[in-house]
Amino acid sequence: MNKKIAKIAMLLSISVVLALIESFIPLFNMIPGIKLGLANIVVVFVIYDLSIKDALYVSILRVILIGILRTGLFSISFFFSLIGALLSVVTMYLVNKITKLSVVGVSICGAIAHSIGQIIVAIIFLSNVNIVYYLPILLISSVVTGLIVGMAAKRLLEYYDNKSIY
């Protein structure tokens, strides 16, 4: 049990660090909603290696910690991240269960869900349906980042599959 908590804590901190580093790279600040999402490598990993509950923990706690450290707790940005993360994790879990997509496919779905979640929240928050015109850019970026995150997660899973670092 303790081993598990320790493991999750470590993964969480890795996730936070990844997110932090990413937030300092200016490239992804340009367009709202476009980001690499490196922190999600950990989330994807946890979905496969542990359970969905654990994935939710890591995901939500990461958002909160980043909220404290970077974006400001309970700010608009925080809220968006939270919804995006939740939608993403739930989607990935369902997709993994229901379809025959591999890690990469699941990751892409997670990225897309995250983006769509952002758009829906933006539409509700701004009461303006026209934001859907944003989807093309967002979707392309989701596919690309989902691909990268998925590939990285897959390698990690393979690597730790036959080893025990704990």
Add this chain to the structure above:
Amino acid sequence: MLIKYTIQKVLTYMNKYDIRLIGIVLVIILLILFFTRKDNNYANVYYNDKLILKIDLSIDKEYSVNGYNGIVKLKVKDNKIKVMEETSKMHICSKVDWTNSGVIVCLPNKIVINFSNDELDTVSG
């Protein structure tokens, strides 16, 4: 050559369902792009749900609108529009390039700009 190599490498990570998924998503993207990307002659500025300003992009002019945080300044030039100034922490929407299609979203100011191609219904003269 390098491209071919990376594509091959990437493909090893995926199974056929993943590839189908990407295919479907790309088709959807193309559909959206097909229906929305074009030169538009009007920019529609919304504050929340309400259309507050309809801008004729053929007239080079500057505009000021009231956003949630303060004034947002817009400029029209060469049939395109750009957000010049806004009161916000990250200044995201003023970083968006000159454009006449797609959407410009200024979340903290609750301003959204989209585009349309409106022909005049008629003229008086």
Add this chain to the structure above:
Amino acid sequence: MKKLFVLICMIFLLTGCKTNMYKKSMFYMDTHIEVKLYDIPNETSKKLLKEIDNIYSEYHKLTDRYNEYEGIINVYYLNNVLKVNESIEIDSRLSDIINYGIDAYNKTNGYVNIALGNAVDVWKKYREEGKNIPKTYELLNLNVDIKSINLKDNTFIKKKDVKLDLGSYVKGYVTEIVAKYLEDNECEKYLINAGGNVRVGKSYKSSKYSVGLEEPFNVTNIYDTLLVENMSVVTSGSYQRYYEVDGVNYNHIINPKTLFPDNYTKSVTVVTKDSGYADILSTYLFLLPIEDGIKIVNSLDEVEAIWYADQIYYSESFNIYEQV
């Protein structure tokens, strides 16, 4: 599943709703007229458009100054055939439109004068020749006194030789009649353009009708766009019918007080609901210095105007028609 839902939503949004539209072009009162009807069944549109053509055609005949029509007592007849002090019964529609003009004379301090026919004729002759302007004595002796016209019920008498010219408001007047006809017949969404005299009903799309204003002497350029609904937009301009002598512009709108055209502005556009009223006001304002015109418009309810002169002038709340 999520994606499918979003896709459907988008297709809905993107393709929009296409309204059906039926239109008809006509030529009456020396003007190209276009009528567009929206959101009604094909059969209804045919009936309505036919009747509208009929309305314009009838009024065209009644108010025609230059042609006679068998069996119709029209303006040509009243001007050229009817003798002084001879009384005659006229069609109630013609009598209404003449009374409207007499009323307009009173409301505009005499700047809109239906008895101006004699002066208009002189200027027309000179304009068609294009070389000179009329001499003062040619104009001074003309009778343009509206009191020479006597109209009681439908009996018309002219006390002296006076010629009716209804051109300053007839397009607007008849257009408003057409608008009322459409509304009475359950067609709310329509657009009428009678030679620049625009009348629109309820909009057929999510935004209002967009009406462009032509730049004087450069009409392919639109200098402003208005967004209107249930409104008329009428413009009077010196570029519509004019000629030049020694570099001076002489247009077709004759000032009843001076019997000469004016150049206070290149154009003035009036925005108000009633087309006849808009037509009258646009003629009136065109003959006044801009400052005076602005004061008058500001004092009127639900009327706005824009002048295109050395610069652009606006009435107080004109921008409500430029915004959404």
